[in-house]
Amino acid sequence: MTSFPLLSLLVFLPIASALALFLFPAGSRRAIRWFALAVSAASLALSAAAYLAYDLPAGGYQLEEYLEWIPRWGIGYHVGVNGISLPLVLLTGIVMFTGVLISRGIDERPREFFAFLFLLAGGVFGVFVSLDLFLLFFFYEIAVFPMYLLIALWGWPKTREYAAMKLTLYLFLGSMVALIGALVLVFSTTPATFDLIRLEAAGFPADLQRTVFPFVFLGFAVLGGLFPFHNWSPDGHVAAPTAVSMFHAGVLMKLGAFAALRVGILLLPEGARFHMPWILILALVNVLYGAFIAMVQTDFKYVIGFSSVSHMGLVMLGFATLNSDGLLGASLQMFSHGVMTALFFAVVGMVYDRTHTREISALGGLARKMPLAALAFIVGALASMGMPGFSGFVAEFPVFLGVWQTRPAAAVAAAVGIVVTAAYILLVVRRVFFGAMSAEHDRIVSGIRVKDSIALILLMCILIGMGVYPAWIATLAESGVQSVMRVLGN
Amino acid sequence: MPLLPELLLFLLALLILGLDLILPERRRVLLGWLAAFGSAAILLLALTAADGSGGWAAATLRVDSLASFFRALFLLGAAVAALMSIDGREVGRRGEYYALLLFSMLGLCLMASASDLVMMALAIEMATLPLYVLAGFLRGDSRSTEAGLKYFLFGATASAVMWYGFSLIYGFTGQTDLAAAAIALKQAGLPVLLTAALPVLAGLAFKVSAVPFHFWAPDVYEGAPTPVAAFLSTAVKAAGFAVLLRVLLAVFPPATASYWGALVSVMAAATMTLGNLLAMVQKNAKRMLAYSSIAHAGYALIGLVTLNPDGLAATAFYLLAYLPANLAAFSVVALVSNAAGGDDLAALAGLSRRSPFAAIALLAALLSLAGMPPFAGFAAKWFLFASAVEARLAWLAVVGAANSVIALYYYLSVLKIAFLSPAGGEPAPLPFPAAVRIALGACAAAVLILGVWISPWFEAALAAVRPLFSG
Numbered sequence: 020m021t022s023f024p025l026l027s028l029l030v031f032l033p034i035a036s037a038l039a040l041f042l043f044p045a046g047s048r049r050a051i052r053w054f055a056l057a058v059s060a061a062s063l064a065l066s067a068a069a070y071l072a073y074d075l076p077a078g079g080y081q082l083e084e085y086l087e088w089i090p091r092w093g094i095g096y097h098v099g100v101n102g103i104s105l106p107l108v109l110l111t112g113i114v115m116f117t118g119v120l121i122s123r124g125i126d127e128r129p130r131e132f133f134a135f136l137f138l139l140a141g142g143v144f145g146v147f148v149s150l151d152l153f154l155l156f157f158f159y160e161i162a163v164f165p166m167y168l169l170i171a172l173w174g175w176p177k178t179r180e181y182a183a184m185k186l187t188l189y190l191f192l193g194s195m196v197a198l199i200g201a202l203v204l205v206f207s208t209t210p211a212t213f214d215l216i217r218l219e220a221a222g223f224p225a226d227l228q229r230t231v232f233p234f235v236f237l238g239f240a241v242l243g244g245l246f247p248f249h250n251w252s253p254d255g256h257v258a259a260p261t262a263v264s265m266f267h268a269g270v271l272m273k274l275g276a277f278a279a280l281r282v283g284i285l286l287l288p289e290g291a292r293f294h295m296p297w298i299l300i301l302a303l304v305n306v307l308y309g310a311f312i313a314m315v316q317t318d319f320k321y322v323i324g325f326s327s328v329s330h331m332g333l334v335m336l337g338f339a340t341l342n343s344d345g346l347l348g349a350s351l352q353m354f355s356h357g358v359m360t361a362l363f364f365a366v367v368g369m370v371y372d373r374t375h376t377r378e379i380s381a382l383g384g385l386a387r388k389m390p391l392a393a394l395a396f397i398v399g400a401l402a403s404m405g406m407p408g409f410s411g412f413v414a415e416f417p418v419f420l421g422v423w424q425t426r427p428a429a430a431v432a433a434a435v436g437i438v439v440t441a442a443y444i445l446l447v448v449r450r451v452f453f454g455a456m457s458a459e460h461d462r463i464v465s466g467i468r469v470k471d472s473i474a475l476i477l478l479m480c481i482l483i484g485m486g487v488y489p490a491w492i493a494t495l496a497e498s499g500v501q502s503v504m505r506v507l508g509n
Numbered sequence: 510m511p512l513l514p515e516l517l518l519f520l521l522a523l524l525i526l527g528l529d530l531i532l533p534e535r536r537r538v539l540l541g542w543l544a545a546f547g548s549a550a551i552l553l554l555a556l557t558a559a560d561g562s563g564g565w566a567a568a569t570l571r572v573d574s575l576a577s578f579f580r581a582l583f584l585l586g587a588a589v590a591a592l593m594s595i596d597g598r599e600v601g602r603r604g605e606y607y608a609l610l611l612f613s614m615l616g617l618c619l620m621a622s623a624s625d626l627v628m629m630a631l632a633i634e635m636a637t638l639p640l641y642v643l644a645g646f647l648r649g650d651s652r653s654t655e656a657g658l659k660y661f662l663f664g665a666t667a668s669a670v671m672w673y674g675f676s677l678i679y680g681f682t683g684q685t686d687l688a689a690a691a692i693a694l695k696q697a698g699l700p701v702l703l704t705a706a707l708p709v710l711a712g713l714a715f716k717v718s719a720v721p722f723h724f725w726a727p728d729v730y731e732g733a734p735t736p737v738a739a740f741l742s743t744a745v746k747a748a749g750f751a752v753l754l755r756v757l758l759a760v761f762p763p764a765t766a767s768y769w770g771a772l773v774s775v776m777a778a779a780t781m782t783l784g785n786l787l788a789m790v791q792k793n794a795k796r797m798l799a800y801s802s803i804a805h806a807g808y809a810l811i812g813l814v815t816l817n818p819d820g821l822a823a824t825a826f827y828l829l830a831y832l833p834a835n836l837a838a839f840s841v842v843a844l845v846s847n848a849a850g851g852d853d854l855a856a857l858a859g860l861s862r863r864s865p866f867a868a869i870a871l872l873a874a875l876l877s878l879a880g881m882p883p884f885a886g887f888a889a890k891w892f893l894f895a896s897a898v899e900a901r902l903a904w905l906a907v908v909g910a911a912n913s914v915i916a917l918y919y920y921l922s923v924l925k926i927a928f929l930s931p932a933g934g935e936p937a938p939l940p941f942p943a944a945v946r947i948a949l950g951a952c953a954a955a956v957l958i959l960g961v962w963i964s965p966w967f968e969a970a971l972a973a974v975r976p977l978f979s980g
Contacts, residue, residue: 089888089964091819091971092895153891157882164881167921171929180929184921191917195910198891202898202906211899 025072026082026098026148029065029108030158033058033115034141037134048129052122055133059119062140066112070495073105078498080150080216089153093212097150102499103280103350104147106492107273110357111147113481114269115140117474118262121365125173125260132173135165136262143270146278152201152213155278156194162274163190163242166255166267174258182251182258189251190242193275197238200231201282218286219506225289232290236283236298242275244331245298246305253324261368264320268327269361273353276334280349280503284338288507291341299339299422303429305332306436314443319370319377322447323363326403329436330356336433337418343504345421350496351414355402355485358410362399362478366392369471370451373464379447384456388464393452395475400444402482405437410485413493511572514555514580515618521547522611529604537602541595541944544607545588548614552584569625569686576622578825578973579751582832583617586744589836592948593736593843599647600734606646609639610740617744621751626675626685629752633671633716636748637664640741644733656732663715663725671712677705678760687760695762702765709756710769716749717806720780727787730799735846738795739839742802743832750809750828754821757813758977766816774814778908780807785915794842795852797919798835801878804916805831811893811905818974820896825970827893830877830885830959837874837952841867844945854923858930864939866946868927870953875920877956880913885959892967 036058043051073081083099100108118136125132138161145158170183205211208221223231241248252272256264284291309329316322330352337349369392370385371377386393402409405416415437422430456464467475485492510516524547525540532539555577572580587610600606616636623629641664645657679685681701682693694702715722730738757769784804791797809831812824841860842852844867849856861868877884880891890913894906959966 087964089967091964091967092892156891157887160882160887164876168924168928171925180925184918184925187921188914188918192914195913198894199898199903199906199910202895203903206895206899 024084025065025069026100027084029062029069030098030141030144030148032065032141033062033137033144037137037141040130040134040137043130045128045130048126051130051133055119055122055137058137059116062144063112063116066108066144069100070105070109073100073495075494075498078102079502083150092153093210093214094153095151095214096154097214097216098148098154099150100148101502102495102497103503104277104499106350106354106496107147107270107277107357108144110273110354111140111143111270113477114265114357114361117361117365117478118265120470120474121368122260122262123468123470125262127173132169135169136266139165139169139266143266143274146274150215152205152215152218152282155215155282156198156201159194159274159278160191162271163187163194166263166271169263170255170259173260173263178254178258182254186251186255189248193238193241193248195238197235197278197282200234200238203227204231204235204286215281215286223287223289228287228290229293230290232283232287232294235287236279236291236294239275239279239283240335242272243279243335244272244275244305244328245335246301246308246328246332249305249309249328252328253321256324256327256364257318257320261364264364264368265361268324268364269357272327272331273357276331276338276349276353280338284341285503285506291507295339295341299336299426299429302332302335302339303432305329305335306433307439310436310439310443314439314446317379319379319382319447319451320364320367322379322443323360323367326363326440326444327356327360329440330360330403332436333415333418333433336422336429340418340421340425341507342421342424343500344417344424346500346503347493347496348414348416348418348421350499351410351489351493352418354492354496355410355414355482358478358481359399359402362395362475362482365471365474365478366396366399369467374460379450381457382451382460383454384452384460385464386452387456389467391472391475392467395479396452397448398479398482400448402486403444404441408483408486410482410489413485413489512567512570513558514551514584515615517551517554518548518611518615518618521551522608522615525604525611526608529608534602537604538595540604540607541591541601544611545591545595545944548584548588548591548611552581552588555580555584569628570619570622571624572622573976575751575755575973575976576618578969579621579747580618582747582829583614583621583744586740586747586832586836587611587614589833589840589948589952590736590740590744592944593739593840594734595944596847596942597734597736597843598847599649600736606643609643613637613639613643613740614744617748620748624687626679626687626690630668630672630675633668633752636745637668640737640745643737644729644741646734646737650732652732653734654732656729659725660729660733667712667715667722670708674705674708674710674712677708681705687755691760691762694760699765699768702761703768706757706761706765706769710772713749713753713756714776717746717753717809718803719776719806719810720783720803723780723784723803726803727796727799730802731793731795731852735795735839735843735852738799739836739843742798742839743835746802746806747828747832750824754813754824754974754977758816758821763816770814770816773810774902774905777807777810777814777905780804780810781909781912782807785912785919789915789919792854793852794846794854794857794923797854797923798838798842801916801919802835804912805835805878807912808890808893808909811897811902811909814902814905815896815900817896817900818971818978819892820900821974821977822967822971823889823892823896825973826967827889829966829970830889830956833952833955833959834874834877834884834886837870837949837956838878840945840949840952841871841874844939844941844949848939854926855930857923857927860927860939863937864941867939867941867949870949871927872924873953873956875924877960879917879920881917883957883960885956887960888963888967
């Protein structure tokens with residue numbers, strides 16, 4: 020127990036700021052932007068403070084806070100972080116800060132845009148730190164809903180209404196399925212409690228676990244982009260404005276994977292063991308299908324959208340191994356992919372803002388005009404291929420190690436995905452950033468702004484820093500994985 | 510004095526009728542404010558004075574915690590409906606309109622506290638007779654006349670069926686007192702009990718607009734003045750639930766519960782599903798809200814079937830959470846239709862630019878109805894589904910959850926119009942009278958407070974249903 024409510028501050032700062040934004044007059048764009056930037060910087064600082072405050076040797080849940088909320092139902096306001104959730108909290112801080120940094124292009128109603136974005140961020144922080152099932156669902160829905168307005172109001176006009184509705188309904192349906200599963204679980208304990216730590220220790224009967232597991236895991240895995248429920252995600256990524264795409268692919272998909280782990284695997288280890296073989300196959304399909312579809316896309320943003328599906332497959336693949344290597348890889352991949360995809364979408368947004376097209380065939384030679392963006396994209400590309408020295412290697416290597424231990428054939432198949440990833444991402448790099456540039460683009464494309472550069476440099480540094488010196492994040496993830504392994508009983 | 514609020518309501522109604530004669534035409538706007546703030550003051554008085562001891566007020570009236578809980582709901586509904594009416598065309602300055610509203614209110618309060626079959630029947634009629642007039646109040650509007658007539662015909666038939674059920678109970682037991690009848694019914698055979706229960710259930714299903722007795726609701730809501738529709742869909746529906754809880758749980762012995770329970774659970778599933786599916790295709794805002802309110806009756810029925818205190822408290826809490834959200838939605842519709850002259854959903858276009866406050870309030874209201882946090886509907890739905898799972902009725906929770914997704918679709922479609930569609934022509938600022946501003950602000954605040962500060966309200970709902978289990 021800590022006396023300083025760091026995690027509550029982390030959750031409620033963005034939410035309170037979302038409300039405070041409405042105190043600004045709608046016209047004062049400059050003030051609104053600076054306020055948003057200050058809040059996101061403060062959130063990043065708070066998430067970094069949480070990272071620094073975590074006592075690694077002690078492990079387990081730390082920075083816990085508990086308040087009674089609805090005692091009649093055994094529901095409490097219970098928050099805390101461990102080695103699994105803390106990297107994701109840090110990731111959320113990073114994506115939130117860089118997302119606000121690059122959001123200069125929002126000219127229409129910036130006040131409402133940042134308010135909804137902060138509400139979303141508060142919900143995301145909330146899910147990662149929740150140690151109560153009711154609270155987790157509460158924040159989960161808060162995180163899902165603002166997405167609808169963010170995409171429908173500020174998205175790409177051609178598909179935004181369709182994509183926003185599809186995304187919201189998919190995710191809400193998933194959460195409802197998970198909710199019913201979770202309720203069945205909760206009411207098999209007496210007295211009923213919604214506290215996740217107590218539920219973890221409850222040890223549910225094996226057949227109940229086997230029945231409930233698919234509902235809970237798949238319900239949340241919808242948000243994690245698991246095949247065949249990934250369909251909302253590329254459409255959503257593409258229709259969303261840049262900062263929202265970064266949030267969406269960078270953090271929100273992790274939310275699904277995290278909740279699937281938190282509520283699915285940790286509460287139902289026996290169910291997880293029983294069902295994992297076919298989840299492994301689904302995850303494998305994710306990796307391969309996502310990569311192949313990305314290869315044939317002609318739209319720059321869709322390539323990244325499907326690459327997210329493919330990379331999230333590696334997270335699920337890591338889960339499906341249920342061994343310490345695989346889970347460590349999955350945990351690191353969530354962090355690495357979050358940063359990497361935020362960087363990708365930031366660059367895609369910058370390119371689109373300047374060229375007004377996302378057709379790969381119409382682009383070319385941009386490295387001359389925006390060298391830093393090109394460099395950043397290449398760093399992201401190397402990370403996504405799993406090149407040693409970049410974060411992707413640190414994350415993907417343990418996943419493959421883990422898969423090799425359980426299903427060698429699956430590891431071989433998944434490796435094909437990496438090859439395809441290398442192919443499509445290098446192809447995009449060559450076509451977009453090198454080669455000839457059309458005369459029109461030569462005339463209109465300008466360099467990137469200072470704030471954009473800061474965001475890209477920060478993201479690049481994390482990708483390379485994690486690749487060169489992984490210990491700062493890997494030891495933390497490892498302590499989280501150990502706690503999962505204890506629950507899994509080996 | 511347990512019946513003080515009722516007495517004050519009666520006096521308030523008389524006062525308004527009297528003032529209507531004295532005040533000059535231009536000052537009659539005061540009548541609406543008087544009705545609204547009078548109801549609000551009585552609400553505060555009732556809340557502070559209620560000790561929940563369950564004192565007998567008369568041989569046929571018992572103001573227990575259930576009655577006072579629902580009385581608070583009705584008073585809130587009446588106060589907001591009066592505020593909404595002040596600027597309404599044709600209704601705003603008519604003393605008899607507010608008097609009828611308050612007399613109906615009085616009937617609702619008596620319904621919730623009646624402990625005798627005859628009293629209950631009289632209270633129900635006292636509540637509904639003014640409503641027939643109110644629904645048809647817009648004499649120049651044929652749809653309103655149709656609404657009044659339709660409501661009267663359906664309502665009278667439903668009442669007759671319900672009375673028949675009451676008379677059967679009396680016939681079998683020789684008692685009109687609910688508690689005495691309950692004791693006598695314990696010895697009755699199953700066929701006898703079911704013969705009596707079915708007509709009562711049918712009559713009350715009409716009051717709460719549950720499938721298959723829901724047909725009147727869309728037509729009546731569409732034609733009736735919007736504040737009356739709001740009142741019908743909230744306070745009157747809640748009163749139906751109050752009587753339903755009391756009669757089904759306190760009068761019919763537990764042995765019959767598995768029979769009417771099965772019936773009510775099918776009814777709940779059908780009501781949710783049909784209401785939501787039909788709401789999805791509506792083009793008129795009031796019809797959409799009518800079907801959505803049918804669906805909400807279905808959700809609320811889930812808690813009733815669980816037969817345990819948690820589930821019934823979940824139903825009561827659901828009604829409490831539903832009330833301000835639905836009132837806020839109707840307020841926005843009233844606001845827009847007063848300005849645009851029509852109730853089409855398309856009239857909401859450009860709302861977020863014409864009046865950001867109304868748009869945000871509509872957002873809170875519809876998201877609460879859809880069951881999204883941090884609004885009241887989230888916890889309310891969660892409790893209902895949880896109680897259903899707890900009572901081994903997981904299938905009802907599944908139906909409810911699937912329905913929530915459908916409901917989210919059409920609520921989002923409405924929000925899409927309000928936030929996304931450009932207003933046709935000049936997006937003129939919406940005229941936003943102070944009365945509606947107060948009503949909307951209060952409802953939106955209530956939706957948010959109930960959604961975050963949950964426990965005390967749920968405990969109040971729990972205390973409210975406790976008398977049903979003491980017998």
